[in-house]
Amino acid sequence: MNKPIKCCTLLIIIMMLTSTYVCPILAAPSQEAxxxxxxxxxxxxxxxxxxxxxxxxxxxxxxxxxxxxxxxxxxxxxxxxxxxxxxxxxxxxxxxxxxxxxxxxxxxxxxxxxxxxxxxxxxxxxxxxxxxxxxxxxxxxxxxxxxxxxxxxxxxxxxxxxxxxxxxxxxLQSRVNEGVSASKDPDTLRKLISEMTAYWENVGVYEVNRHFKALAQAMQDLPQFIQQQQGAMITNGKTITINIREEDFNRFLKSENELFNHFNFSFKQDRIVVEGQQGTMKLKVEGHYTVENEPQNAILFHVDHLVFNGLELPDTTRNKLEKDFDLGFYPQQLISYVKATEVHTIAGVLEVKLELSLK
Missing domain, CATH: 1.10.287 (Helix Hairpins)
Known part of the structure; x- marks a missing residue:
């Protein structure tokens, strides 16, 4: 086989693979659909x-x-x-x-x-x-x-x-069946459901897991990043306050993994919002941090909403992601003799309060 034929064959294979699971897009998606x-x-x-x-x-x-x-x-x-x-x-x-x-x-x-x-x-x-x-x-x-x-x-x-x-x-199945039956074009809607399901199971699940895994790996380096930020830690008696600015956090993540070049992390009042798009995948995650003391003192992230291509996934998916990927921050990796007591997010800033602990 000569070189032009090889290139042509390779091009056809690539086109077949990339067209197998194309994200279905409604021209004017209705709320019901x-x-x-x-x-x-x-x-x-x-x-x-x-x-x-x-x-x-x-x-x-x-x-x-x-x-x-x-x-x-x-x-x-x-x-x-x-x-x-x-x-x-x-x-x-x-x-x-x-x-x-x-x-x-x-x-x-x-x-x-x-x-x-x-x-x-x-x-x-x-x-x-x-x-x-x-x-x-x-x-x-x-x-x-x-x-x-x-x-x-x-x-x-x-x-x-x-x-x-x-x-x-x-x-849910009853609701879907009723919705499809009431649709003006049930066959098209069934096809769309089938395509969206295939896209989620063959592309979406992999991509969401890949991004959560990358974020979990990046969080392991967060203590070192905080230590390098001048003015990020303020000591007042036995209390240490850590302030992480939104722009610094985004810069840190982008330096950890190029996947985050397409995403932005926003610190809002009592919540964190992650939004981005890569190719045909749009992802939005909303969550919040809490201080936990069992099994060890930590600041853990909880996923409140997970939206994939405009569709919100159920609590079972969010719970599984929390279980499979540790997005927590462990203060004792930063300073061995402290424990976290408070965590807050306000506009543009994530604030963590630590106290000296000799136990």
């Missing part, structure tokens, strides 16, 4: 959540069965160990070990004394091992009982969540 498309995406995302919950439910059921099986085995072993421990305790209560000690002390010569004393120590040691093993297994069995109870509670929670998500699916 947008709502149907949004509900359709929600159905897809909630369906994924149902699949995840179902897998979690199966894992919990299996764990519960294993724990209960372990508990039955431990209870059987406990019956035998209880009898052994009871026998040891009765021997002390009845004074049998005292009699043995008297025999040891009544030895006629040193050799006999040493032999009897070694036997006495061996017996006492065995008694202690029996009692310690019994106590250890009691604690193990109690721990297993607690795990069985906890697994049962978690399973009930998962079952409730599963039922709720299934109800949401039924409601």
């Amino acid at each position: 947008n709502q149907i498309l949004q509900d359709s995406l929600s159905i897809i995302e909630i369906d994924h959540e149902i699949e995840r919950i179902s897998q979690e439910q199966e894992a919990l059921i299996q764990r519960q069965q294993e724990l209960r099986s372990n508990l039955i085995t431990q209870q059987e072993q406990m019956t035998l160990q209880r009898n052994r421990a009871g026998s040891v305790l009765r021997s002390y209560y009845m004074g049998e070990r005292d009699k043995l000690l008297s025999v040891v002390l009544g030895a006629k010569n040193l050799k006999q004394l040493l032999s009897l004393y070694d036997y006495y120590l061996l017996l006492i040691s065995h008694d202690q091992d029996v009692l310690q093993e019994y106590e250890s297994n009691v604690q193990t069995m109690r721990k297993t009982e607690q795990q069985v109870t906890q697994a049962s509670l978690e399973l009930e929670t998962v079952k409730t969540s599963l039922l709720e998500q299934r109800k949401r699916i039924v409601m």
Whole structure:
């Protein structure tokens, strides 16, 4: 194959790939059509959540069965160990070990004394091992009982969540069906739903995850960036105030990853807004920070709204992104002996208050 033919073939392949999932765009999208498309995406995302919950439910059921099986085995072993421990305790209560000690002390010569004393120590040691093993297994069995109870509670929670998500699916599907039926051009709307769904699952999910991953990686370098900013940290007694300006934060992110060249981060009153467009993908994220102390002191980001190409995705998608990508800021990475107490966003500024903590 000569070079012109190779180039032509490559060009055709590229055109086929790039045209496979082209973002569907309505010429004049009505509010009703947008709502149907949004509900359709929600159905897809909630369906994924149902699949995840179902897998979690199966894992919990299996764990519960294993724990209960372990508990039955431990209870059987406990019956035998209880009898052994009871026998040891009765021997002390009845004074049998005292009699043995008297025999040891009544030895006629040193050799006999040493032999009897070694036997006495061996017996006492065995008694202690029996009692310690019994106590250890009691604690193990109690721990297993607690795990069985906890697994049962978690399973009930998962079952409730599963039922709720299934109800949401039924409601949304009914609304979509009614909307499509009432449309002036149902066939076109069905095709649009199919194309939007394919675009989201094959392009959108990947791109959203890629951007969140890049942001999570960038946040790891934020403490170092703050240290380099003159005047960003103000100390007043035991309180340290960090002020991050909007323009500095955007500059920091763009220096971390070129993906952020197409996006802008805005600090509003009590919220952060991220907006941008790359190719056919438009993304808007709104969220806020909170101070959390468990499992460690941190400033965590919560996604309140996630809008993809004008369509808002459901809470299940937002929750999964928060779980999969850590967008938090950990003050002790900046200064080891501080903890965050407050976080606020006002027009153009993110403000964090830290206090000295020697604990």
